[in-house]
Amino acid sequence: MSDALFSNSWSGFLRPDGRKGIRNLVLVIYTVECAQHVSYAIANGEEDTHVIGFPGCYDNAYAIRLMLALARHPNVGAVLSVGLGCEYTQPGKIADAVRASGRPAEWFFIQQAGGTRTSVAKGKEIVARLREQVRNETPRVPMKLADLTVGCECGGSDGTSGLAGNPAVGAFFDLLVDAGGRAIFEETVEMIGLREHMLARAASLDAKQQLAAAYDKAERYCRSVRQWSVSPGNFAGGLTTIEEKSLGAFAKSGTRPIQGVIRVAEQPRGPGLWILDSVPDEHFMQFGYTNPNDTEGLMDLISAGSQIVLFVTGRGSVIGSPVAPLIKITGNSATFRAMEEDMDFDAGRVLNGKLTLPQAGRELADLILRVAGGEPSKPEALGHREYFIMYKHQETPSLAAGCRA
Amino acid sequence: MKPRAFQIQPQDNVATLIDDSPDGTIELIGANRGVIIATEKIARGHKVALGDIAANEAVVKFGVRIGYATKPITRGAWVHLHNLASDLDDRSGTLDLHSGAPTDTASAYV
Numbered sequence: 001m002s003d004a005l006f007s008n009s010w011s012g013f014l015r016p017d018g019r020k021g022i023r024n025l026v027l028v029i030y031t032v033e034c035a036q037h038v039s040y041a042i043a044n045g046e047e048d049t050h051v052i053g054f055p056g057c058y059d060n061a062y063a064i065r066l067m068l069a070l071a072r073h074p075n076v077g078a079v080l081s082v083g084l085g086c087e088y089t090q091p092g093k094i095a096d097a098v099r100a101s102g103r104p105a106e107w108f109f110i111q112q113a114g115g116t117r118t119s120v121a122k123g124k125e126i127v128a129r130l131r132e133q134v135r136n137e138t139p140r141v142p143m144k145l146a147d148l149t150v151g152c153e154c155g156g157s158d159g160t161s162g163l164a165g166n167p168a169v170g171a172f173f174d175l176l177v178d179a180g181g182r183a184i185f186e187e188t189v190e191m192i193g194l195r196e197h198m199l200a201r202a203a204s205l206d207a208k209q210q211l212a213a214a215y216d217k218a219e220r221y222c223r224s225v226r227q228w229s230v231s232p233g234n235f236a237g238g239l240t241t242i243e244e245k246s247l248g249a250f251a252k253s254g255t256r257p258i259q260g261v262i263r264v265a266e267q268p269r270g271p272g273l274w275i276l277d278s279v280p281d282e283h284f285m286q287f288g289y290t291n292p293n294d295t296e297g298l299m300d301l302i303s304a305g306s307q308i309v310l311f312v313t314g315r316g317s318v319i320g321s322p323v324a325p326l327i328k329i330t331g332n333s334a335t336f337r338a339m340e341e342d343m344d345f346d347a348g349r350v351l352n353g354k355l356t357l358p359q360a361g362r363e364l365a366d367l368i369l370r371v372a373g374g375e376p377s378k379p380e381a382l383g384h385r386e387y388f389i390m391y392k393h394q395e396t397p398s399l400a401a402g403c404r405a
Numbered sequence: 406m407k408p409r410a411f412q413i414q415p416q417d418n419v420a421t422l423i424d425d426s427p428d429g430t431i432e433l434i435g436a437n438r439g440v441i442i443a444t445e446k447i448a449r450g451h452k453v454a455l456g457d458i459a460a461n462e463a464v465v466k467f468g469v470r471i472g473y474a475t476k477p478i479t480r481g482a483w484v485h486l487h488n489l490a491s492d493l494d495d496r497s498g499t500l501d502l503h504s505g506a507p508t509d510t511a512s513a514y515v
Contacts (some may be wrong), residue, residue, distance in 0.1 A: 006447065159421045162467070163411055192493055197469060219493070228494040235505025238421065238450030243489035244471040251467075277453060314450070333465025334449075351423050 002133055005145060005365055006179045007122055012143035016102025019182030020147045021074035022372045024138055025050055025323065026130045028080050028123065029067060029094055032057050032087035038110055039082050042123030050322035052299075052387050059088035062264065067094065068302035069265035072101045073323050077134030079103060080126050082119070082265025130167045145365070146180035148161035148372060149268065151276070151309045151324075152252050153186055155294035156232065158332060160313030160348060164360075165312040165331030168347035170254035171361025172310075172368070173273060177256040183270045184304050185253050186276035186297060188218040189290055192228065193243030195219075195249055203257035203272070210261040214277045215381030221279050221290060233315055252312060254373055263394050265303045276304055283393045288370040295319055298326065308377075314323045314331020318342050320384020325377040326367065344378050410453050411435040414468035419452040419484050421466075426453075444481040452484040464489050 013021040024368040026046070030039035030053030052070050054063045071094060073081045079098040081091035091107040098105035106126050113119045152169050154161055167359050173183040189200055195215050204209035222228050227240040239245045257273040268274045278300045279290045291297045294317065302324045309321060311328050316335045320326045330336050333348030345364055349355040355363070371377050408426035412435040420433060426447045432441045433455075447453055452466070458478040463470040472491045478484060486502050499509045 065485075125421040159452075160423075163413070164420055169502070192467070193471070193491075222493070226496060228496065230494070232500065232505035232507065235486060235500055236503070237505075238448065238452065238485070240452070240486055240489045242494045243469070243491060244466055247469055247471065330448075363433040 001170075005175065005362070005369075007144065008369055009142045009144050010369070011140045011203075012147065012372075013074070014139040014141040014345075015073070015074050018260055019074040019305065020141055020143050020307075021076070022024060022143070022374075023075040023325070024048060024077045024134055024147075025075055026078045026080065026127050026134065027052060027071055027076045027323065027384045028082060028127065029053050029071060029088040029091070029092070031081060031083040033082040034087070035110055037162045038119045041116070041120040042082070042127060046124065046131070047125050050385055052322055052389075054089055054389060056089075056391060057087045060391045060393075062394050064094075065265040066091065066211075066299065066300060066303050066389055068097050070181065070299070070323050071098045071105075072103070074301065075307055075323055077103060077104040077138050080123060080130060080292070081105065081107040082123060083107070083109050085109035104130055106130065112357055114323065115233055128391060130199050144179070144374065145176060145369065146271075147395055148176065148307055148368070149182040149184065149305045150176060150368065151184040151186070151298075151304060151306035152312065153297045153301060153309075154249055154252065154312035155297070156313040156315040156317045157234050157239065157245060157248060159239065160351065161312055161314040161332035162244075162251055163331055164327050164347040164350040165252075165314060166248055166252035167357055168329060168331070168345070168350065168360040169312055171357050172255035173252065174256055175361055176366050177254070177271070177273050180271050180336065182271055182305070183254070183273045184262070184268065184276050184301055184306060185273075186278055186300060187249055188275065188279055189222055189228070190212050190246050190249040191215060192219055192222055193241075194246050194248050195341040197247075198250065198258075201253070201258045207258055207260040211258065211275065214261045214275065214279070217277075217281070218279050220282070225289070237315055262304055264300045264392075267305045273306075277302055277394075280392045281394050289390075292390070293388060295321070295386045296390065299387065299389055300368050310312035310368075310370060312347075317341070318379075319386045320377075320379030320382065322385040322387050325380040326372055326384070327377045328379060329364070342378055342382065393396045407432040409434055409439075410441065411489045412437050412455065414465060416465055416468055418455050418458055418465050420455055422447050422449050422451050422453060442481045443483075444479065445483050447483045454478045454480055454482045454484050456480050458484075
């Protein structure tokens with residue numbers, strides 16, 4: 001049964017670094033909040049054009065690394081970077097880094113181009129040119145499940161997320177890992193209370209040390225800011241403690257060994273199952289804040305090269321994501337019925353006895369392959385492109401480390 | 406059809422409601438099968454005690470300790486913020502039992 005799944009093939013987009021994308025996008029990047037309106041106006045109405053950026057005027061190494069990881073993502077073919085003209089973050093340097101990856105890239109300052117309308121018109125002309133170029137020049141390449149990197153996080157969790165939604169993703173992650181693909185899950189602050197449970201899954205001594213360090217940092221962080229990753233909606237939905245939420249969240253990891261820990265904007269160092277550590281490192285400004293909402297977590301998973309991201313929500317959610325299509329899964333059939341226009345997959349059927357967990361994993365794999373092959377996910381079709389990043393500090397020795405050559 | 410509760414691991418002393426339940430009989434599915442008599446109304450997604458749990462005793466779900474009982478819990482009772490606390494997070498004990506809304510930052514909303 002798995003053989004057909006593993007050999008299923010579709011046509012993807014080959015990038016100069018050898019990675020394969022499932023979309024061929026032009027990305028518009030603003031380098032300060034002041035350039036945000038113009039950037040969205042440029043992308044408005046343009047096919048296959050998404051927007052990301054950074055709102056701060058003062059730059060931040062973490063945010064730049066994250067934006068560059070998105071700009072050189074396998075789903076991205078070309079980049080237009082738009083600055084106002086007086087901020088620290090340099091759109092020209094972003095364009096240089098993107099060009100060095102073999103992709104076409106352009107940039108301009110709004111203050112040099114003119115005002116809002118002039119800049120929007122200039123940007124639209126550049127986007128049309130870049131899109132034409134990547135459509136004509138990007139080599140097509142066959143892709144299989146083994147070529148996919150898929151990230152998953154959960155949000156708006158309720159009592160069904162740990163029972164059905166996350167376990168269904170876990171069943172899919174087992175299939176993805178067995179096929180030779182890369183599976184990434186995050187939210188180490190939602191592994192609080194599970195130290196030994198998690199370390200027992202380490203693939204190697206090295207992985208165990210990485211997991212222990214990431215866990216201990218997450219617990220220090222939560223104690224120090226007195227913020228645990230549970231929200232009022234989680235409690236109203238029936239979750240009582242962070243430990244309980246952690247166990248439900250951890251169920252998305254499936255059963256395969258954990259290869260190690262990657263940080264934001266780092267790529268998995270090989271096939272298999274990986275944990276993404278998005279918790280800030282301790283530094284002179286203390287920790288700062290970890291991810292304040294679901295969207296930043298999704299951007300982290302996409303920055304790790306995920307061509308598709310999965311979002312498990314018991315209570316329901318209406319977010320999407322730029323760069324990589326989001327697939328929304330709920331373990332709550334009532335939520336699925338109430339929000340069917342936004343929900344891609346009803347894992348609640350496992351609780352109703354209509355589907356076994358392995359069947360749910362297999363059906364989810366089929367859906368993911370259809371989206372990989374070009375069928376838009378529901379948030380993608382609805383035009384959801386929520387985007388959020390903020391100031392954070394994480395030591396990341398080498399951005400290039402782990403990229404597939 | 407009776408409301409159902411799902412027990413994940415055999416050693417769990419709580420199960421999760423898949424349907425809203427008035428007080429009365431709940432059908433237990435998952436790691437163990439049987440019936441449990443709910444002593445109060447319990448909403449979908451919330452937990453029911455599968456046996457008596459003494460104060461300070463571990464509450465176990467997924468086969469793992471998820472916190473401790475802050476008061477004695479009887480079989481069939483709703484297990485939530487009023488009788489179960491995290492070993493780590495001291496804030497969740499202050500949240501509103503029904504909405505989960507924080508009560509310790511009320512003074513900021515002036």
